[in-house]
Structure formats: structure tokens, C-alpha cells
Amino acid sequence: MPVDYIERIREKYEALDYGVYQWVVSADTPPWHPLPKPLSECRLGLVASGGIYMSGQVAFHYRDDTSLLKIPMDVPTSELRATHFAYDLTDARQDPNVVFPIDTLRGLVGEGAIGNLAANAYTFMGGIYSSRRVREELAPRVTECLLAEEVDAVLFVPA
């Protein structure tokens, strides 16, 4: 059985005397755009929420940070850092590929499984309590960046 995170987080917040968190429940059919050609011919984008930044960039903060960072896909992996309040960072700080699969994706392009990668990946700190702010502030910005990158498909990676 998978972990029941919604129930556990509800219990945790109750114990801390926080209000009940209103999770987003979408009862509609999600939008749907099938991949127009094989992945081996596609340009793939990457968007990750695990608080990944590149040394030299201003790091994320933990109070509803809706900022978005642009990380070149050819970044040296040794320049990547992780900062986030809601998950155990130990492994991500050792090997960012556990939440930001940059070497993995570059390898798959090398072996021809993916056509190519967008010029840049986009990262944010996903622990944003306000789903309204995610919808209204972050989503349009991310989509605009992905359109500018002219990607066919995008892999989204939460942490």
C-alpha cells in the first residue's frame, strides 16, 4: 500500500494546531495533448520542485517562495545545490539526480532514447501552501518559459 500522505499530514497539522489544509481535488478530466511523435524525436523540458539552485544563484526561501530559477541543461552537476523545508535533503545534496535527473536525461539523449533537451531546466521550491498562488503566479510563468524553450514534452519532478 502506498503511504497515505494526505491523512498523515492532516494528523500532523492537527497536532500542531494548524488549520485543516485544503488539498486540491480536481474532479474534472485533465487537459490532454498526446505526444505528436516518438520521444526519440522530441525536445524534452524539465521542471523540478525540489528547491534546486545553481551555486551563484539566490537560493530559495521557505515561506511560500513562488520564484522560478532557470538552470542550463549543460550545468556541471557539481554546481547544483538543494534547499527545501519539507523533505530530507541528505541524498539530494549528495546526488541531485534523485530529484533533478539531469545526468540521467543527458545520458538518455546520448543513447538516442530522447531527441534532445531544452536549453534550460526550471526549478522552484514546491512547498507553496497557497494553491491559488501556484495557479495564478507560478503556472503561467512556467508555461511561458516552456513555450519559449519550444519543447514537445515536459517531465515534471516533485520532491
Place this chain on the structure above:
Amino acid sequence: MCHQSVGLLARHAEAVGISTLCMTSALDITQAVNPPRAAFLDYPLGHTTGKPYQPALQRQILLEALAGFSDLAVPGSVKTLPFKWSEDRSWQETAQRGPDDRRPRYDTPQYQYEEDRDRAKARASAVQFTG
């Protein structure tokens, strides 16, 4: 909330004609927000695309997940990936249980290394100087 945020972004991008696939290790949160396509990896949070320093496993995980772009034919489908974190399920017992283990929610940048703070400052002042 990471999983919820990602699902909302994927729905937004898919609506303008970009195919999306969300990794997830929190199946219930992902199913609630209901993104177009998802691949479920039953690992502890913070390992959505694999275990550290195991590139062969990381590659297998992504190959299986990315196959979802062609396998998944129904909007809102979630593909369960065939990988286990460990033989026993003890990691699940402690996941998000117990006292609050979160870091305080400061509104100042939280650097991994102090050196990163210095580099970010140096870069900001260089930009201002050449401005």
C-alpha cells in the same frame, strides 16, 4: 505540497499543447490534483527519480516513466513503476509521521553552503556595477 504544485503546473502546460508527465512518490496527493499523466515510484519523499549514486537504476526508472508518454492513453492515468525501495516497508511507517520535522519557514534565502551566499552576492553586485 510539492506534488500538488507540480500537478497544477502540468495541467496548465498541457492545456496549451505541451505533453506532460509527472513523477510522483505521493500517490494520493497526485491522484487528488489529477495531472494528465503520472508515473508512481513508491520511494520515500526526496527520491522521486531514484537512489543516490545509482545511475543504472536512475536510468531504468526514467526509461520506465518516460514510456508513459506513449503507454498512457487515458487522461489522468497513473503508471506504477516496478521498483521497490527495500524488501521491508519500514520506511513507510515513519514517512511524515511523528513530531514536526520541518525546517522553519524563513523568508530569507536558505543556502546549502555559505560559499553560495557569497557567490550570489558577488554576482548581484557585479550586475549592479555593469548595470
